[in-house]
Amino acid sequence: MASPCNCIAGTVRSLRPMIAPRTEPIFLRFAARRTLVHSRASGTAMVARKLGSKAAVSVSRAKIQCLDSGSTAGGVWRGSRAFSFSAPRSKLKTIQQVWARNKGGPFNITAAVIFVGTAGALWAYFTYEKERMARKRIAEQTKGIGKPKVGGPFQLVDQDGLSFTSEDMKGKYSLVYFGFSHCPDICPDELDKMALMYEKVKEKCGDVLLPIMISCDPARDSPAVLKEYLQEFHPDIIGLTGDYEQIKETCKAYRVYFSTPPNVKLGQDYLVDHSIYFYLMDPEGDFVEAIGRNFTAEQAAKVISDHIKDWQGPLKKKDRWA
Amino acid sequence: MGWWPFGSSEQDGVKKTSGGAFESPSRTNRAKCYEARDAFFECLDRNDILDSINTKDGRATARNACGQEDVIFEKNCAHSWVEYFKKQRVVNYQKEQTIKRIEAEGGEIVAPQLPTRGSS
Numbered sequence: 001m002a003s004p005c006n007c008i009a010g011t012v013r014s015l016r017p018m019i020a021p022r023t024e025p026i027f028l029r030f031a032a033r034r035t036l037v038h039s040r041a042s043g044t045a046m047v048a049r050k051l052g053s054k055a056a057v058s059v060s061r062a063k064i065q066c067l068d069s070g071s072t073a074g075g076v077w078r079g080s081r082a083f084s085f086s087a088p089r090s091k092l093k094t095i096q097q098v099w100a101r102n103k104g105g106p107f108n109i110t111a112a113v114i115f116v117g118t119a120g121a122l123w124a125y126f127t128y129e130k131e132r133m134a135r136k137r138i139a140e141q142t143k144g145i146g147k148p149k150v151g152g153p154f155q156l157v158d159q160d161g162l163s164f165t166s167e168d169m170k171g172k173y174s175l176v177y178f179g180f181s182h183c184p185d186i187c188p189d190e191l192d193k194m195a196l197m198y199e200k201v202k203e204k205c206g207d208v209l210l211p212i213m214i215s216c217d218p219a220r221d222s223p224a225v226l227k228e229y230l231q232e233f234h235p236d237i238i239g240l241t242g243d244y245e246q247i248k249e250t251c252k253a254y255r256v257y258f259s260t261p262p263n264v265k266l267g268q269d270y271l272v273d274h275s276i277y278f279y280l281m282d283p284e285g286d287f288v289e290a291i292g293r294n295f296t297a298e299q300a301a302k303v304i305s306d307h308i309k310d311w312q313g314p315l316k317k318k319d320r321w322a
Numbered sequence: 323m324g325w326w327p328f329g330s331s332e333q334d335g336v337k338k339t340s341g342g343a344f345e346s347p348s349r350t351n352r353a354k355c356y357e358a359r360d361a362f363f364e365c366l367d368r369n370d371i372l373d374s375i376n377t378k379d380g381r382a383t384a385r386n387a388c389g390q391e392d393v394i395f396e397k398n399c400a401h402s403w404v405e406y407f408k409k410q411r412v413v414n415y416q417k418e419q420t421i422k423r424i425e426a427e428g429g430e431i432v433a434p435q436l437p438t439r440g441s442s
Contacts, residue, residue: 181347
């Protein structure tokens with residue numbers, strides 16, 4: 001360590017008489033910037049380290065001369081010290097002090113902060129981009145070419161007895177759930193979760209999501225029954241029902257397992273097996289992603305909000321009846 | 323109340339249709355049913371009974387040990403729900419045992435699901 005430095009110092013010392021005072025500010029600026037140079041090019045640390053010590057030696061020499069002559073270079077010196085937290089170099093009178101000061105090499109707190117900061121920012125950016133691309137891929141994958149793979153046209157009635165078709169879903173994202181009011185335990189839990197998800201998404205993205213529950217049990221779930229039933233979960237949930245064939249077709253379009261007996265007697269007691277996924281559909285009516293029971297309301301709301309934020313096309317913020 | 327033209331004339335318990343289904347599966351009615359179910363299952367746990375529906379023997383033991391709880395259970399729930407919950411108790415127990423066994427063997431449980439972010 002000592003000998004090469006001595007050589008360099010010697011060279012600088014011997015060069016010194018040849019350097020005109022006018023050129024000194026350039027050396028000074030170079031020295032002040034070296035922390036930045038090092039933080040960007042950590043791969044060339046060793047080379048930079050040598051340069052650094054060389055520069056520092058020049059600086060100390062130059063500084064001493066500045067003090068001696070009281071030239072205008074002193075102003076430049078103060079102005080370019082903004083990045084340094086260490087002891088002022090004017091205190092370093094001898095070459096030994098300069099070496100002691102530069103013992104730590106080019107690594108100082110500023111360089112470390114900038115390096116970690118840059119690395120963190122890059123990491124955050126690439127993570128975000130990676131997630132966005134993955135979401136895009138899912139959205140693209142599930143968007144069937146020509147005929148959609150999940151979902152499709154349907155014509156049903158809502159809980160107020162008004163006609164509701166697949167066209168009414170357009171312009172907003174929709175969260176479609178299949179269930180029935182006489183469901184023992186899973187559907188009520190999932191509908192409570194749906195209400196939470198809906199609220200969270202609404203808070204984050206505005207009124208751009210339609211929560212829809214399609215009954216798999218049209219014989220018992222009349223619009224009036226659905227109205228009273230859904231009111232307890234969230235007044236905004238749209239409950240859809242229809243006749244047996246309409247519901248069967250809709251379930252088939254959404255690839256929902258459908259086991260409702262076709263001819264039930266009034267008052268008959270039975271259960272219906274059905275799939276328990278939430279289907280997220282985009283504003284063009286295409287399937288985006290299925291959200292299973294293993295998602296918490298929080299996680300599901302995040303998945304939905306992220307897809308909504310990715311959407312480039314127009315989104316209706318108004319109510320469909322407005 | 324009463325979307326159905328006829329209902330049962332039971333005074334206690336939830337209102338039911340002639341077929342034994344809920345007239346209105348509202349939140350309150352569901353809560354009552356869950357409460358009755360939990361009481362019945364607690365009784366089964368106390369008497370170390372797992373299956374109260376699938377076997378003749380199980381049905382008899384359950385009736386002897388927890389007959390009263392069973393009646394309240396039936397009164398507060400739709401009949402289809404009672405059957406569902408009783409069967410679910412057995413299934414849940416078996417599932418728990420399977421998971422325990424797999425974990426004891428050092429395996430990992432991965433729930434099957436549609437491809438989601440990060441898994442595809």
